[in-house]
Amino acid sequence: MELNRRNFIKFLVGGVAGIHVTPLPWKLTDDSAIWTQNWPWVPVPPEGAFATESTVCTLCPGGCGIEVRKVDERTVKIEGRTDYPVNPGGPCPVGMGGLQLLCNEDIRFTRPMKRVGPRGSGDFKDITWDEAMEALRGRLAGLREQGRPEALVAIDGSPRGSTQALLLERLLMSMGSSNYTRIPSAEDTFWMAGILMQGNEGPMAFDLENADFILSFGSGLLEGWGAPGRVLNAWGMWRGEQKGKTRIVQVDSRASNTASKADRWVAVKPGTEAALALGLAHVLVTKNLYDRAFVRDHAFGFEPWESSDGKRRAGFKALLLEKYAPSKVSRMTGVPAAEIERLATDFARARAPLALCGKGKGDLNGSLYETMAVLALNALVGGINRRGGVLVHDKLPLDPFAAVEADAIASAGLRKGRLDGAGSATFPFAQSLVNRLPELVLKSRSTPVDTVLVLAANPLYTLPGSGAYRRMFEKVPFIVSFSPYRDETAMMADLILPDHVFLEKLQDVVWPSGLQYPLVGLSRPVIEPLYRTRHAGDVLIGLAKGLGEGVADNFPWENFEEALKERFKGIAEGAPGLTSFDGSTPPWETMASGGDIRADYESLDDLWEKMQSGGLWFRPAHAYGVRNGLFKTPTGRFEFFSTQIELALEEQSQHGGTDEVLARMGVSARGDEACMPHFEEASSGGDPAHYPLILVPYEMINLASGWIPSPPFLFKTIFDNQLLKQDSFVELNPETAAKLNLRQGQRVMVESPAGRIQARVSLFEGAAPGAAYLPLGLGHTAYDEFLKDKGANPNEIIEPARDPLSGLPAWWNTRVRLRRI
Amino acid sequence: MEKGPDHGKHRYGMVIDLDKCTGCGTCAVACAAENNVSVRQDESDKERSISWMQIFKITNGKPYPDTEVSYFPRPCMHCEEDGHGHHTSPCVTVCVATATKLDPNSGIVSQIYTRCIGCRYCQAACPYKARYFNWWDAYFPKGKGLDRYLTPEVSPRMRGVVEKCTFCHHRLMRAKTRAYAEDRREIEEDEYITACTEACPAQAITFGDLNNPKHRVSRLAKSPNAFRLLERLNTKPKVYYLSTKDWVRKLADNYLPDEFKPLS
Amino acid sequence: MENQAHSSDQSTKGGWLFFIAGFIGSLILGWVIFPMALYSSQPQPMNFNHALHMNPDKVDGIEGDTETEKCLFCHQLRDDGTFAGIPRLEKCMECHDDPESPLGSTPEEKDFLTRYVAEEKEIPWLSYYRQPDCVYFPHIAHVKMGKVDCRTCHGDHGKLEDLPAYRANRLTGYSIKIWGERISGLKFNTWDRMKMDDCAECHTKKGHEENNACFVCHK
Structure with missing residues (x-):
């Protein structure tokens, strides 16, 4: 009985034999296999109760209705809504992936911060909201004390007419600065063209779904133009149940998706779309295919006329005949003359032809004369306010807020006018020209700009010629970013006041881009803010209150929601609309007979409450065909010849010849031509010999x-x-x-x-x-x-x-x- | 009526109208979001990146300005035959771990990640490149917060396993569960559709039961414009395409000269 | 040679004892120590008396002809057919709505009222029966459509007066209730184990072999 080698082996053999009649090896084998199926670092999504909440996407001006699927408090999926008229179905891929913009701490600012490292280094320090608000309030109060409130500049990318944009502009005005600038988009070009030719401030509304011939001048219908959910859905309809009923022709220099999927692709030299539009107009005139009644009864400047000073004016028709014969246009655009003639004929013979413009998505502005040329083409086929044409609307009746009451400091600041010269003699029709800021800041030794507020914008990335903005931002003393994202511009900022992101944020979606009927969506938060961010609207109101009398008086609201609700007073009291959509009949089908809409709300409170659930107010009604009293131009007619351009030129010609004024405006045409849609050869920087x-x-x-x-x-x-x-x-x-x-x-x-x-x-x-x-x-x-x-x-x-x-x-x-x- | 090789109760299938498809990619994004598909830092490495619904771009090859592009969205085809007349899918026959099966009740080719041993035979066997191998663990770095949007309906994958489109099988389960709550055993046509079908803004995708003559999908699959990818491999895919354009149809298979029969 | 034989004799004598010692040692290791070491043990955050709450005389609303119906009063099926599992505090507060006035006289209830109801804090229950993430288990298909009793899988959990400690497999993270409580792996009751084979066995027995397809239970 001693423990020798032999006995030890026996012990071991006994042990090995024994272990096999225990669960140990078997269980361990099984568990090891299971272990490899459950690595601790593979996430296991928590379960919970499923729910859906509907809201409106604000990732682009299209404003699609979306439904967010939730598991308890977590958002797990974005889906399209079928009870929202803009997009009866899926949204675009960006909206579909939107949750990654909510749940990503590396691209978001999770709390207010101030810069500690050099500009652009992204080196920030956490601060509290009180500190952040006080830092900005102090800066703004200082500007007012120094009597130079105009040194405050805002760069705003919020959608045109949105409440957030109004509040920011209001803050600047109340402070005493007119220097509220916006990121230019196709909406701005549309707005100017609308003012000049129709005298109307309403958004450009394209009755796409009712058109039967769509001629798109470079509009990326399948690249995200307008409200993508709407356009893509219409596309499915055109290729589905309405197969063959609607023809789509794309004018584009590249075989884009739209060009490829269209019925016909007209390949033009880049940037010559306006010439083609005018070439088509020429054919309409020479072949007598235009709407003579519309031109005779509702248009101005087409036929020759005699102006009050007794001069004979040639008019638009003469311009077309002189300069835009198919053979000439063919040389400009590269499109064969025969194709121009064929296209014009097809366009004119369609029941409801519609010409579109807005380059690509329309994120960036287009060319004004080109837009005017396309609008003129629509007018020539009688497409203004016709079913399936370009509809003329008033602005949404959203309350614009009471006029700003400027105190003494503010009045003095406002009298100094705009830095960028928008609205001045040289840029009479522009509302803001952010693109002029860099040269103004960089040319002088002491910058006229002290503080820049950047809201919903990333100019250092999105604006053409972004290098100039970077240099400008390096020179501006103080930059404040409201961005929820760690974007290029925010990296240059001194102070970060992070906004909520969509899905966390209450916002109005004013008239989705290009939609043919008035609609305002309410993007409601579907989730509590994940981080210590604050609604930019609340921050602006809070700032104004902190700036004391004079400024604070213009901000009577407790918070953004109160201000937003006040604006809906105009809707509640205006023309009747609806707050829900059952998805059965699309609005564009019923619009013609929709004059007898009965509002489904009784008061502002009722409307507001209903909007909380449906997130929508719309008015699917339009008085098609009405043209009398429609155009608010000086002549009361659709102006092929813009009398407002003429007037602006005349006013200025006292300070030098008209030609000089035109040169300052960057217009190469001279005389009457400058007042009409025409084609201007693109003047580009580089020398073609070196830059081919x-x-x-x-x-x-x-x-x-x-x-x-x-x-x-x-x-x-x-x-x-x-x-x-x-x-x-x-x-x-x-x-x-x-x-x-x-x-x-x-x-x-x-x-x-x-x-x-x-x-x-x-x-x-x-x-x-x-x-x-x-x-x-x-x-x-x-x-x-x-x-x-x-x-x-x-x-x-x-x-x-x-x-x-x-x-x-x-x-x-x-x-x-x-x-x- | 041509009876499919699967005599099971349901044969879920899909019809994608390429004339309607705009190539926007919403289907692919919806799919990835719905199915907890991992996104890697470099998604441009198409040999390694995972996209159950992959979009392929094709061109007609004609010179400017007659060039045209089109797109093939490609989910898993859920093949019903292996190409040799056997009622199984090409990927299923080669699986050594019984990790993938052709479900007799739904016609869906299943993929069980915890069972997969990562040998990648199925990937090699799939003629449609619809199967993806996880070269890495799903990318959800700690503290980034991306795992907050994961849905519990689909199990996230670990490295070393193969994954693929499941026709959003969990949505079938979701629909059944709801039907049970409402005391029904059968589900209606639109109650179970895949995430891509639902997402497509142009309504190019139709999904339903190919065995049910009332379902739109079974009518569309018999359209003269319908065809399938690599049809002559005899894998009997349950994903059909529609197109009126011959150049698109021609690219769906490898035709010898003069072999392709145009529509018109 | 002699010597060697002798020594061989010496070692053989009682040598079997070493074998037996090894054998028995392994048995103890495998049957006693191993299971103890493999599983962690964690008390639940508070006790819950299932037996008491299953009594219709004590609890308003716990009614029904079968035990299953009683279970479903708290462990609810949601409207969309999904199973809510362990009830949230909200459900408890349907009865225990006032932190100041307990319904019974136990110290546990008082503790519950002050720690959770008053603070409106969810109770961090540890779930005995959670299947791993790769499994999709619809309760409604079994309980409502398949008329399977809760007891079939959960045994007499509803009769317990005290919650047992939650024990998890240190290697796999699975609860001991999934498989491990009866360490032999032998199965005498349907609720002894909840592995894939057990699901399949029941499906087969009930004539639902089609439900053994992979995608019926996996996600």
Whole structure:
């Protein structure tokens, strides 16, 4: 009985034999297998009660209805709503991926912060809301004390007419600064064209679904133009139950999705859309295909007339006949003359033809004369206020708030006028010209701008010629960002007052872009704010109150919600509308007979309560065909010849000849032509000898618009010949590439006089020879690993010229060259 | 009426109208969001990135200005035959772990992640590249907060397993559960549709039971414009496409010269 | 040689004892120590007397002909057919609505009222019967449509006066109720184990073999 080797082995053998009649090895084997199925680092989403809440998406001005699926307090999915008239179904891919913009701490500011590192380093320190508010209040109060409130500038990207935008402008006015500027968009160009030709301030409303021939001048119908949910749904209808009833013709220089999927693609030289529109108008006139009754009874400036000073004026018809014969237009646009004639004939013979404009998505402004030319084309076929045409509406009856009462300091500040010159003699029709700020700040030694407030905007990324804004921001003493996101502009800010993101935020969605009937959506929060952020509207009201008498008096509301509700007073008291949509009959079908709408609410409170559930007020009614008293122009008619342009020129000609004034406005046409839609050859910076290609930035529906970052999900839908690792691709026609000796996938430097960016070459037969196409929406230098340094941002090398007359940036005509690296 | 090889009760299938499809990608995003698909830092590496609903871009190859592009959204085809006449899918026959099966009740090809051993035979066997291997763990870094939007209806995957489109099988379960609550055993046509079907803003996708003649999908699948991808492999996919454009139809298979029969 | 034989004899004598000692040692290790070591033990945040709450005389609303119906009073099926599982505080507060006035006389209830009801704080219950994330288990399909008693899977949990400690497998994280309580793996009652084979066994027995398809229970 001693423990020797032999006995020890027996002990072990006994042990091994014994263990096999215990559960240990078997259970352990099983459990180990299970263990490999449950790695602790693989997330297990918590279960709970499912619920859905409906609201309205605010990621673009389209404002689709969305439904958010929740598990207890967590939001887990965004889906489209069927009880919202804008998009009877799915939203766009950006809205679909929206939760990644809510639940990503690396791209959001989770609390107020102030800058501690150098500008742009992204080195911030946490502060409390009290500290943050006091820092800004102190700065603003200081400006007023120094008697230079006008040194406060705002750059606002909130949707036009939204309550948040109104409050920011109001804060500036109450302070004494007129320097409220907005990020320019197609809406601005539409607004100006509407004022000049129709005398109407309402939004441009396209009766798409009732049209039977849609002629789109570069509008990216499938790239996110207007309200994407609406347009894509209409597209499905045109290719489905209404197959063959509606024809779509796309004028575009590239085989975009819209061009490819349209019934016909008319390939034009980039930037010559206006010439084509006028060429078509010429054919309508010469073939006598235009609506003579409309032109005779409701239009001005078409036929020759004698003006009050006894001069004979030639008019629009003469201009068309003189300059836009198909043979001439063919040379300008590259479209064969026969095709121009055929297209014009088809367009005119359609029952309800509709011409569209707004470049790409319409995130950026278009060309004013081009927009006027397209509007004129619609007018020639009698398409103004006709079913399936361009509808003329008044603004939404949202209460505009009482006029600002400026105290002594504010009045003095306001008298100094606008820095950017919008509304002045040189830019009589512009409301704001953010693109003029950089030169104003950079040219003087002491900047006229002290503090910039940036709301819902990322100018350092989204504006063409973004380098200039970066230089401007380096010089401005104090920058405040309300951005909820760690975007490029916020990285330059001194103070961050983070806003909620959509889904956490109460917002009004004023008239989705391009919609043909009045609609205002209410985007309600569907989740408690995840972080210590604050509604920008509340912050603005709080600031105003903190600035004391004079300013505070203009802000009688406790919070944003109160201000918002006050604006709906106008809706409650205005023309009757509806607060719910059952999804059965689309509004555009019933609009014609909708004159007898009975409001489904009784009072403001009732309306407000109903909007909390449906998130919507709309009025699916329109008096089609009414033209008498419709146009608020000086002549009371649709003006092919804008008397307002004429008047502005006359007023100015006292300080120099009309020609000089026109030159200052950037208009190359002279005389009467400047008052009418016409084509202006793009004046681009680079010398064609050195920069042989035209850079055409293009937009994609599967990348977010404007200042909103793209949800990472979207990168699953980007092809590897659009983005490969850190490189985006410049699309070239194989012929062009062959001339430059470039092959597929090769790395090149895209150089313009303004700078250079790196890209790879993608050969695409659908790219116009002589043009280089780069996508917008990539190339962030901020955010997280999903977005940062992914591709290039063409805005960095765009050298924006000034769009004639409007003064807004002309970003579509930069010349570039490619250098192999 | 041509009877499918599967005589089970339901044969869920899909019809995608390529004339309606605008290539916007909403279906792919909806799919990823619905199914807890991981997003990696570099999604441009298409060999490694995961997209159950993958969109392929095609062009007609004609020179400017006659160029045209179109798109093929490609979910899992849920094949009913392996190409040799057997009632199973090409991926199912090769699975050594019984981790993927052709469900006889629904016609859906299942994929059980906890069962998968990651050998990738199925990936090699799939003619449609519809299967994806998880080279890494799902990317939900701690403290970033991305895991807050995960839905409990679909199990997140670990590295080393294969995943693919399930026709949003959990939505079938959701619909059944709701039906049970309402004392029904059968579900209606629109009660169970996939996330991509629901999301498509152009309503290009139709989903339903191919065995049910009342369902739109079974009518559409018999349209003269309907075709399937790589049809001659005889895998009997349950995803059909519609297109009136011959150049699109021609790209759905590898045709010898003069072999393709145009519509017109 | 002699010597060697002798020594061999020496060691053989009683050598079997070593074998038996090893054998018995392993048995103790495998049957006693291993199960204790494999499972953690965690008390529930507070006690809950199921037996008391299942008594219709004591609790208003706990009615019904079957035990299952009584269970469902608190462990509810939601309107969309999903199962709510362990009730939220909200459900408890349908009766225990006033933190100041207990309905019974137990110290546990007082504790519950002050710690949870007064603070409106959810009770961090530990769930004995949670299936892993890869499993989709619709209670409604079994309880309502399949007429399966709660007892079939959960045993006499509803008769307990005291909540047992929650025990989780240290390796897999699964509750001991999924499989492990009867460490032999033998199954005498339907509720002894809740593994895939157990589900399949029941489906087969009830003639629902089609429900053994992978995607019926997996997600």
